[in-house]
Amino acid sequence: QKEVEQDPGPLSVPEGAIVSLNCTYSNSAFQYFMWYRQYSRKGPELLMYTYSSGNKEDGRFTAQVDKSSKYISLFIRDSQPSDSATYLCAMRRVNAGGTSYGKLTFGQGTILTVHP
Amino acid sequence: DVKVTQSSRYLVKRTGEKVFLECVQDMDHENMFWYRQDPGLGLRLIYFSYDVKMKEKGDIPEGYSVSREKKERFSLILESASTNQTSMYLCASSLGGLPLSTDTQYFGPGTRLTVL
Numbered sequence: 001q002k003e004v005e006q007d008p009g010p011l012s013v014p015e016g017a018i019v020s021l022n023c024t025y026s027n028s029a030f031q032y033f034m035w036y037r038q039y040s041r042k043g044p045e046l047l048m049y050t051y052s053s054g055n056k057e058d059g060r061f062t063a064q065v066d067k068s069s070k071y072i073s074l075f076i077r078d079s080q081p082s083d084s085a086t087y088l089c090a091m092r093r094v095n096a097g098g099t100s101y102g103k104l105t106f107g108q109g110t111i112l113t114v115h116p
Numbered sequence: 117d118v119k120v121t122q123s124s125r126y127l128v129k130r131t132g133e134k135v136f137l138e139c140v141q142d143m144d145h146e147n148m149f150w151y152r153q154d155p156g157l158g159l160r161l162i163y164f165s166y167d168v169k170m171k172e173k174g175d176i177p178e179g180y181s182v183s184r185e186k187k188e189r190f191s192l193i194l195e196s197a198s199t200n201q202t203s204m205y206l207c208a209s210s211l212g213g214l215p216l217s218t219d220t221q222y223f224g225p226g227t228r229l230t231v232l
Contacts, residue, residue, distance in 0.1 A: 004158075006158070008155075008156055041225070041226075042225055042226075043120070043206055043208075043223030043224050043225050043226055044159070044206070044223050045222075045223065046220050046221070046222075049220075088158060088159065090159075103149075103161060103164065103174070104159075104161075104221060105161075106151075106158040106159040106160075107158055108156055108157060108158040109158050109159075
């Protein structure tokens with residue numbers, strides 16, 4: 001079983017829809033959670049990060065973390081065609097002593113298409 | 117802006133060839149990473165380096181080696197390329213140090229390698 005599971009989709013929605021992207025994880029050592037966005041033929045870029053349970057908002061994007069259920073979500077409100085991309089969840093564990101050299105474990109990525 | 121560049125966008129090699137993938141970052145980052153990205157599998161860490169001449173294996177190091185002779189440059193080497201190494205290769209760098217919560221990885225555009 002993978003440490004981080006993400007539904008690969010693809011997901012196709014009309015413009016203006018609310019999009020929900022989700023990841024589950026099995027290792028409670030994961031303490032920091034990120035969402036990356038990857039446009040076609042580009043490298044991933046950081047969209048949001050959070051480290052505590054609850055919600056974090058940034059414009060049309062909301063990241064949600066539920067550590068008790070080992071579940072994270074990214075919500076996109078009023079989705080736009082420019083949001084069409086692959087969305088990757090990523091997690092970072094903190095080893096004993098606090099060192100992990102910043103290694104990330106990624107989900108499989110969800111391909112999202114927002115059509116006009 | 118952080119810039120991570122990779123030597124080639126597309127590369128075609130033959131089975132058994134020795135392949136070098138180069139990555140350069142211009143922000144004096146301590147950490148550098150090599151991932152491969154495959155459909156349905158997401159990003160998987162091959163090797164990373166937290167200092168010049170220092171390296172550690174990631175999750176899938178078999179068939180690969182790395183070199184970091186200068187802080188800004190991190191090379192991935194396929195000693196004898198095989199068809200199952202056909203993939204998208206992504207390089208990333210991060211500042212390093214603490215706090216880990218804000219240590220963002222910045223990615224290059226990727227090199228799509230095909231081994232025939």
